[in-house]
Amino acid sequence: MAEITSYPHRVEPQEVDFTLRASVASIINYMLNVAGTDAHNKGFGVDVLQGQSFTWVLSRLAVEVREQPRQYEDVEVDTWVNEFNRLSSTRNFRVRRSDSLLAEGVSQWCMINMETRQAVDMSTLKDVYERAMVAEPSPIAIPARLRSIEPTTTTSRPVVYSDIDFNRHVNTLRYIDLIFDTLPIELIENNNGLRIDLNFIAEARYGEVLTIGAVEEGNTWQFEISADGTKTLCRAKITF
């Protein structure tokens, strides 16, 4: 059994939005960055997996944001893994300003073979993983399974160079930008707390056309991003 690990971070100018607070996309980026760093430090990072042509893929994520830290604020990002089976691993996050809780998150990951893009049995990592497990429950409800929606508004645009990561797939953070870019800006300006659930279903490639569909119901917004009008890439639900 291991303990929760904390990583310091200072909110940089390029991470804040027009309210001078870290955007939700930036807060999620802090979580995904420490996920990579912590996996590396514990011996199951992408660098180790790549030797076997395996890599981590984020399948679901839930984040609750209470307060967005301001430019140049120093925050701590806590992370710990508390569940692990053959097909999925659960990593948790807390973003704090010393003792004050700013955001919490739960992520679910699977391992895939980079050549076949198929899921891989994680039992081979069992020993190293068990040493990294922390006996601390997830801080919020695990990510919801999201169903298809009937969008009332849609926008489309091609995948471009600045969207893609080293696999030439659209970067996870870019889906979050696309989702928040669809919201009325006043909702973001006046945000005093939200929960976002995300399901990552398939990967978009350079040259494909992204369609972002949205539907609003009270203080809940649902999104579905698809490629070339057919392949579902990502679903999201935000509750303010």
Place this chain on the structure above:
Amino acid sequence: MAEITSYPHRVEPQEVDFTLRASVASIINYMLNVAGTDAHNKGFGVDVLQGQSFTWVLSRLAVEVREQPRQYEDVEVDTWVNEFNRLSSTRNFRVRRSDSLLAEGVSQWCMINMETRQAVDMSTLKDVYERAMVAEPSPIAIPARLRSIEPTTTTSRPVVYSDIDFNRHVNTLRYIDLIFDTLPIELIENNNGLRIDLNFIAEARYGEVLTIGAVEEGNTWQFEISADGTKTLCRAKITF
């Protein structure tokens, strides 16, 4: 007289492109970040200027990139001011991997009144500025003055939430993304050195529609970004 100041930076995962090298936009971001930090450290940062309702505005920038550093590499960003008159200030940059030169830049700034958006005479900063001047020439030719182009291709899209800074204007870095997103991706993939000149002419606001025009001539690409089809925002020229 002062000396060149160096700021360390580690290339983070969100700063690299699909080639796992820092994008040109990220390298320019390193320069603009140290410009802000260094101005603050020397006593003429936006925090001091805001007391008088003034702020810095980047008017022209030239950057020559020899080599893009790779993910997790540690680089040093050098910066110094070597020219200053009533209407313009020149700040220079060098990005190094210890002794190996990766990129160089020259930026020209003016000061504006945030309420009237008009240029302000910088003579009031003369004393504090003169103490910060460094007797070292600019490392590359100063930014060219770019003329209007006859674009052969154009694309358009609205300004969205993730484009804007605290003034609700499109962020400088986003223009650079828009420009590189217009280039054939093979040029970026095989880039072994380029120079980019940028002129920033006017500011785009949330809700306006951006049009990106481009024209190619041999190994030179020219760009003009305008708002709502009329107001010219930014011109750029890239030579590979």
